[in-house]
Amino acid sequence: xxxxxxxxxxxxxxxxxxxxxxxxxxxxxxxxxxxxxxxxxxxxxxxxxxxxxxxxxxxxxxxxxxxxxxxxxxxxxxxxxxxxxxxxxxxxxxxxxxxxxxxxxxxxxxxxxxxxxxxxxxxxxxxxxxxxxxxxxxxxxxxxxxxxxxxxxxxxxxxxxxxxxxxxxxxxxxxxxxxxxxxxxxxxxxxxxxxxxxxxxxxxxxxxxxxxxxxxxxxxxxx
Numbered sequence: 589x590x591x592x593x594x595x596x597x598x599x600x601x602x603x604x605x606x607x608x609x610x611x612x613x614x615x616x617x618x619x620x621x622x623x624x625x626x627x628x629x630x631x632x633x634x635x636x637x638x639x640x641x642x643x644x645x646x647x648x649x650x651x652x653x654x655x656x657x658x659x660x661x662x663x664x665x666x667x668x669x670x671x672x673x674x675x676x677x678x679x680x681x682x683x684x685x686x687x688x689x690x691x692x693x694x695x696x697x698x699x700x701x702x703x704x705x706x707x708x709x710x711x712x713x714x715x716x717x718x719x720x721x722x723x724x725x726x727x728x729x730x731x732x733x734x735x736x737x738x739x740x741x742x743x744x745x746x747x748x749x750x751x752x753x754x755x756x757x758x759x760x761x762x763x764x765x766x767x768x769x770x771x772x773x774x775x776x777x778x779x780x781x782x783x784x785x786x787x788x789x790x791x792x793x794x795x796x797x798x799x800x801x802x803x804x805x806x807x808x809x810x811x
Contacts, residue, residue, distance in 0.1 A: 608752040616661040673800040700729035720755035760806035
């Protein structure tokens, strides 16, 4: 297991973000158990922090706890990715259906989309970070626009994983996803929703299907 860079008492969110990225990058030995003590030493933070982090990662499916109580990092494989994106399709498809059949606050989507144009101000690692954030924020906006609280809460539980996956894809595939590509594909989706066009449903399914393929390609590249 690689040791994390030395940090001064990292916040729980920072630990979770780093662990998710390391799990997707296969930096953990999935064949042996991990302990709170070693992860605490790795991040130089309290075991209480690490205990909470591991519980969160378990709820996200990235940590497996056996009947004996041992904790293992999950091997992120094609099945895990397929299942994760299937859940996303179910949530976003339902959100799009609400958006095209009911009155929604379209300004939420428009504001989220406008952020894509700020990507031209970034480069290097900062660009990958912002692509991840802005992309995920846009898809979150689709859920928020519905004002459907149960649907939004369901999305919130998996959103941290997709923020990690988006960055993972950008880093692994580099310039395969350009700023122009991101703007064009999300513009098409937004326009269909604004016109209340039933084609928006198939568009979101295709959009997420492409993201699924990109994540699987990223996993293969990382092995």
